[in-house]
Each structure stands twice: as structure tokens, then as C-alpha cells.
Amino acid sequence: MRLLHTSDWHLGQLFYEHERIDEHQAFLAWLLTQLREQAIDVLLISGDIYHTATPPSRAEKQFYQFIEAAKSACPELQIVVIAGNHDSAKRITTAESLLAQFDTQIIGHYQHQAPELSTVNITKGDEQCLILALPYLRSCDIPSASQSYSTAVQQAYTSMLDNSEFDTQTNVIAMGHLHARGAAVSEDSERALVIGGEDAIGADVFPAEACYVALGHLHKAQMVNSQERIRYSGTPFAMSFNERNYRHQCLLVEVADGALQSVNPLYIPTFRKLHLLPEGEVVPLTELCQQLSALPDDNAQPGYIRVRLSSKELSTDFREQIDAALAGKNLLFCGIERVRSQQQAKQDEVEFQDLSQLERLDADHLLSVALEEHSELSEQDLNDEIKTLFSQLVADVEQELSHED
Ligand SMILES: [Mn+2]
Numbered sequence: 001m002r003l004l005h006t007s008d009w010h011l012g013q014l015f016y017e018h019e020r021i022d023e024h025q026a027f028l029a030w031l032l033t034q035l036r037e038q039a040i041d042v043l044l045i046s047g048d049i050y051h052t053a054t055p056p057s058r059a060e061k062q063f064y065q066f067i068e069a070a071k072s073a074c075p076e077l078q079i080v081v082i083a084g085n086h087d088s089a090k091r092i093t094t095a096e097s098l099l100a101q102f103d104t105q106i107i108g109h110y111q112h113q114a115p116e117l118s119t120v121n122i123t124k125g126d127e128q129c130l131i132l133a134l135p136y137l138r139s140c141d142i143p144s145a146s147q148s149y150s151t152a153v154q155q156a157y158t159s160m161l162d163n164s165e166f167d168t169q170t171n172v173i174a175m176g177h178l179h180a181r182g183a184a185v186s187e188d189s190e191r192a193l194v195i196g197g198e199d200a201i202g203a204d205v206f207p208a209e210a211c212y213v214a215l216g217h218l219h220k221a222q223m224v225n226s227q228e229r230i231r232y233s234g235t236p237f238a239m240s241f242n243e244r245n246y247r248h249q250c251l252l253v254e255v256a257d258g259a260l261q262s263v264n265p266l267y268i269p270t271f272r273k274l275h276l277l278p279e280g281e282v283v284p285l286t287e288l289c290q291q292l293s294a295l296p297d298d299n300a301q302p303g304y305i306r307v308r309l310s311s312k313e314l315s316t317d318f319r320e321q322i323d324a325a326l327a328g329k330n331l332l333f334c335g336i337e338r339v340r341s342q343q344q345a346k347q348d349e350v351e352f353q354d355l356s357q358l359e360r361l362d363a364d365h366l367l368s369v370a371l372e373e374h375s376e377l378s379e380q381d382l383n384d385e386i387k388t389l390f391s392q393l394v395a396d397v398e399q400e401l402s403h404e405d
Pocket residue numbers: 048084085086177193216217218
């Protein structure tokens with residue numbers, strides 16, 4: 001069976017006051033093409049469909065129109081959706097029975113008295129799929145106050161398995177929306193989302209019976225503990241400037257006879273590029289304006305621009321100068337970050353700046369830069385293959401290093 005794993009769409013998100021509905025629409029159109037061309041049997045959406053518990057009606061309309069369009073393009077498609085911490089478990093399930101008519105199962109709330117309500121069985125030919133669709137667990141969903149979050153998650157998966165019929169040939173898939181230990185967190189768009197003060201949970205809570213674990217919540221696509229079967233798909237596009245160098249993707253997962261066959265990223269085109277200038281140390285205003293003027297003119301697709309300016313910069317007309325440098329460019333302005341220079345900064349802030357330089361030395365980003373500079377490597381297919389192999393290599397090295405610790 002061919003599954004497509006995605007999460008954290010955050011429909012309805014405003015980005016520094018800018019509407020993102022066009023970006024979401026472009027992503028959904030791309031996704032629709034993938035569902036058809038890749039002959040997907042099951043689409044898994046691992047939470048945070050919406051950015052807020054009370055999404056704007058245009059965001060809900062976008063979601064329902066997508067479900068309808070996906071089913072008319074791919075009549076055999078099955079869709080399984082879980083609520084994330086940003087979604088309202090109640091609101092997201094109001095159209096539950098209508099969505100069921102479109103082979104779409106939406107699980108808002110895990111009920112420990114009725115674990116079978118969170119499982120979905122899908123049959124295609126001789127292949128059976130059992131999906132343990134565990135939505136984000138809120139503290140009120142945890143049966144006993146003394147139980148830890150990890151234990152509650154583990155018990156939920158165990159209860160769902162205990163209440164299901166399956167054998168070694170069944171493809172058991174676990175879904176979850178949580179922060180798993182051994183995964184990388186994006187600095188600003190997830191920090192506030194880490195489960196209400198709970199520690200990240202260990203990879204051992206996921207059932208051994210699951211040949212694949214489709215996770216949502218963290219915005220960077222990644223494996224957990226370098227396990228091929230436990231994955232975050234990440235967001236379809238950057239939700240903050242810190243995520244501007246992520247390779248946004250959906251995951252194409254093949255399972256057969258109860259075993260994982262392959263996982264491959266499907267890279268999502270960038271609809272709006274994020275520019276943060278200057279990269280690295282702040283520069284004088286005139287130099288910043290030169291960098292802004294050098295940005296490409298009027299692309300068909302607008303981008304976002306955020307600038308960093310030294311707090312020592314005292315010109316009263318800095319905003320006018322920045323606006324003049326950006327004139328005629330199709331860029332949506334995302335504000336000015338006032339940065340204290342190193343001389344002003346205390347020791348801990350100096351260290352923080354060094355860490356921000358480390359982020360820019362992210363291995364995937366360096367590879368992208370190298371590929372861009374070598375035109376003989378610019379074939380997209382080759383790039384994707386190299387990037388996948390390289391990500392695997394980096395994950396292996398990180399695993400080695402963590403064993404040495
Ligand atoms: Mn989340």
C-alpha cells in the first residue's frame with residue numbers, strides 16, 4: 001500500500017499580518033497532483049490542520065474543498081486525520097459524519113474508555129492496514145493524574161492494539177501529534193507548543209507492531225532516533241524565519257505484508273521565499289540597503305523580507321531608506337529586528353549569536369549552497385537523490401556522536 005504522510009498545515013496562519021491562503025492553495029494543488037500521480041491509497045494528516053482552535057471560515061472552506069477535490073481526483077483514496085494541539089478537538093469533528101462519506105476519518109479526541117474509536121481499518125486487495133490514530137493528548141485525556149504523559153501515550157497505543165484484530169501480515173501504522181525525544185526542535189515556532197511543560201517522550205512508547213509511525217508537531221522533517229520507521233513529515237512550508245532553510249516535504253511510505261518497504265521524501269516547491277538580511281553579523285544601514293537592492297526584482301511569486309538592524313543605528317529615516325531599497329520588489333515586509341552588537345552584548349548574548357551562526361551551518365543548507373554553485377549537479381532528480389543520501393549520512397553521524405556522549 002502507498003501512503004502519503006503530511007502534517008502541520010496550519011491553515012489560516014497569518015505570517016506577520018500577511019495572509020497565507022495563496023501559499024496553502026498552491027501546496028494543496030501540488031498535493032492533489034501527488035496523490036494522483038503517485039497513486040496514493042491512504043493520506044495521513046498528523047495534526048495541526050489549522051493554526052488556531054477557531055480558524056477563519058476561509059481556512060475551513062479550504063480544508064473541505066481539498067477533501068472533496070482529492071476524492072473526485074482519486075476515488076479510491078482513504079484519508080485519516082488526527083487533531084493537533086492547535087486544533088479544537090470538538091470543532092474539527094463537527095463534520096465527522098459528512099467527511100465519512102468522503103472516506104475521510106477525522107479523530108479529534110482519544111477516549112480511553114473506547115480506544116476502538118481511534119482505530120481505522122483499511123483494506124486494499126489482499127493488503128490490510130490498521131491505523132492507530134492517536135490525536136494530541138490533552139491533560140484532561142489522561143485517565144489518572146499520577147500517570148505520566150509518556151505512560152498515557154504508550155497505554156493508548158497498547159489499548160488500541162488490544163481492541164483490534166490483526167496478524168503479522170497487517171500493516172500497523174501509528175499516528176501521533178507529540179514531541180518525541182531524539183528529534184530536533186525549531187527555535188521559535190514550536191517552542192511555545194511543546195506539550196504543556198511535559199518532557200519529550202521516548203521513542204520506546206511507539207508500539208513495536210507498528211511498521212510506520214507518522215508524527216506531527218515538529219516542523220522539521222526528520223527521523224526519531226535515526227529510526228527509519230518513526231518520522232516527522234514537517235510543515236509544508238516555513239512557519240517562521242528559522243525554518244527558511246528546511247527542505248519541506250511530504251513522505252511517500254510503502255508498506256506490504258506487515259512491513260515497511262520504503263520511505264521517500266516528495267519535496268514541496270517553495271511558493272514564497274523567505275529572506276532574512278543580513279545573514280550573520282549586522283551591517284551598517286547603507287550596506288544593508290545595498291543587499292536589499294540586490295534582491296531579485298518582481299518575481300511572479302512574492303517573497304517575505306525581514307531585516308536585522310543594529311540597535312546602534314541612529315538614523316531617523318532608516319525605515320524610509322529600507323523602503324526605498326525595496327521599492328519595486330515583490331516582497332512582503334515582515335518587520336525590522338533591532339540587534340545589539342557584540343560590543344554591547346553581555347557574554348551570554350555573544351554565545352547566543354555564535355549559536356545562530358551554527359544554525360546557518362546546518363548540513364542540509366550547506367549542501368544546497370554547494371549544489372547551487374555547481375551547475376553540473378543542478379539536475380533536480382540528482383539533487384534530490386544526493387540530498388536524501390546526505391541526510392541519511394548526517395543522521396548516521398549524529399547517531400554515532402550521540403553514542404559517544
Ligand atoms: Mn503542533
